[in-house]
Amino acid sequence: MSDKVVYAALLGFGTVGTGVYKVLKNQEKEMTAKVGCQVIIKKILVRNIEKASSKLEDASLFTTQWTDIINDPDIQIVIELMGGISPAKEYILDALKAGKNVVTANKDLIAVHGHELLETAHANKVDFLFEAAVAGGIPIIRPLKQCLAGNHMTEVMGIINGTTNFILTKMSQEGMEFKDALDLATELGYAEADPTADIEGLDAGRKVAILASVAFNSRVVFDDVYTEGIAKITSKDIRYAREMGCDIKLLGVARNTEDGIEAYVCPMLIPSSHPLASVNDSYNAVFVHGDAVEDAMFFGRGAGELPTASAVVGDIFDIVRNIQAGCCGRIGCTCFKEIPVKKMEDTHNSYFIRLKVEDRCGVLAEMTAIFAKYQVSVAQIIQKDTKIEGCAEVVVITEQVREGDFRTAMDEIRNRESVRKVSSIIRVYGK
Numbered sequence: 001m002s003d004k005v006v007y008a009a010l011l012g013f014g015t016v017g018t019g020v021y022k023v024l025k026n027q028e029k030e031m032t033a034k035v036g037c038q039v040i041i042k043k044i045l046v047r048n049i050e051k052a053s054s055k056l057e058d059a060s061l062f063t064t065q066w067t068d069i070i071n072d073p074d075i076q077i078v079i080e081l082m083g084g085i086s087p088a089k090e091y092i093l094d095a096l097k098a099g100k101n102v103v104t105a106n107k108d109l110i111a112v113h114g115h116e117l118l119e120t121a122h123a124n125k126v127d128f129l130f131e132a133a134v135a136g137g138i139p140i141i142r143p144l145k146q147c148l149a150g151n152h153m154t155e156v157m158g159i160i161n162g163t164t165n166f167i168l169t170k171m172s173q174e175g176m177e178f179k180d181a182l183d184l185a186t187e188l189g190y191a192e193a194d195p196t197a198d199i200e201g202l203d204a205g206r207k208v209a210i211l212a213s214v215a216f217n218s219r220v221v222f223d224d225v226y227t228e229g230i231a232k233i234t235s236k237d238i239r240y241a242r243e244m245g246c247d248i249k250l251l252g253v254a255r256n257t258e259d260g261i262e263a264y265v266c267p268m269l270i271p272s273s274h275p276l277a278s279v280n281d282s283y284n285a286v287f288v289h290g291d292a293v294e295d296a297m298f299f300g301r302g303a304g305e306l307p308t309a310s311a312v313v314g315d316i317f318d319i320v321r322n323i324q325a326g327c328c329g330r331i332g333c334t335c336f337k338e339i340p341v342k343k344m345e346d347t348h349n350s351y352f353i354r355l356k357v358e359d360r361c362g363v364l365a366e367m368t369a370i371f372a373k374y375q376v377s378v379a380q381i382i383q384k385d386t387k388i389e390g391c392a393e394v395v396v397i398t399e400q401v402r403e404g405d406f407r408t409a410m411d412e413i414r415n416r417e418s419v420r421k422v423s424s425i426i427r428v429y430g431k
């Protein structure tokens, strides 16, 4: 083994932190041959040393004091795996300003403060890498910044939340209702104790903000991303979608269009023949389109101890190579454009609508007249067999229409006496 060593510190020793420690240990024998030196974790910041000691024999590595890390000149890499905004942001800024390179998996932080963190890294000529922040173990940030840099990317979209994909898979394959599938996800450890960020599409929304910024070279923040979750999807919606040759997936979509960037997360019907329709359980997949590469898809584990650690360790090794070559900070912020982000009302989509209407002559004509008034063109209209209390269930699929116009039409339709209930409105994925 060579004597060359790079010292690093871990902030947080939870799921991903312990994973990173394990992956580095597993790489110990090959590391010097691979990246030219050994990476040694010199300190691990935790809140409770007694609790952390149950996970690691060598308790001497643990500290509860940030000053033990920031003031240690030997530590060249800080690996932030605590999550949340504060104190993660302050610690990362301190580290960058002290000339230390930083790796993080913290999407919450980057989706809001990425610009400031990247600018600070640039000013201090250090690396700030975050491959694990989007789609866990799947390489996507580095491919977009490096391998695909010769493209003008026009679309990045995909399944970027494992918990919701697991739930929708169970609803689709086993006919479960949302609540039962969520309970199963919790029981199996996929869903977090508070699953709100996953279920409501917020976790995916943060990832869309990061993906769009990197893909389109223009800053998109979490607040720019429209988010809608999966709690209202029923097994009936999924069954009807299937009858129409589609699956329902929670998609994160970012598009660079002529009049601005579209960035949103919502459940969508997607043709069963689309490669994303067969991405099931807790798997993630990201689909990109560029003017040179055309279509490319990245598939794998979007979360979990070792898959996420795999991405973090990839970043650590990159930094180690840069340290030895004297070129840290080589690839920093790539947002050199200022493209406006469109409001959701100004995007164009097709819609699946499931509604209960009075079962009498002329009701469908009333509805289509309202659609026509707002330039909503109907692609398919199907009356289902179900007839309950004088009502019929109708499913409508529209052509592509401006969302604002569609919403106005639906407000008017909702107010018609003949329309008893608008049960579901789900967007249909299409280019």
Ligand code: NAP
Residues within 6 Å of the ligand: 011, 012, 013, 014, 015, 016, 017, 045, 046, 047, 048, 081, 082, 083, 084, 087, 105, 106, 107, 108, 132, 133, 136, 302, 303, 304, 305, 308
């Ligand atoms: P986790 O299991 O909750 O671990 C976080 C650890 O950080 C905990 O051990 C916690 O200590 C510690 N911590 C929190 N605040 C601290 C502070 N102020 N000082 C010292 N230690 C502190 O979380 P995780 O799942 O490993 O996630 C870590 C990061 O990776 C997050 O940003 C997350 O979004 C991201 N990420 C996670 C996954 C995944 O699959 N889990 C995938 C992609 C990205 P206590 O034990 O005392 O609370």
Ligand code: HSE
Residues within 6 Å of the ligand: 136, 160, 161, 162, 163, 164, 190, 198, 203, 302, 303, 304
């Ligand atoms: N909670 C996320 C998911 C993993 O279910 O995909 C962390 O990004």
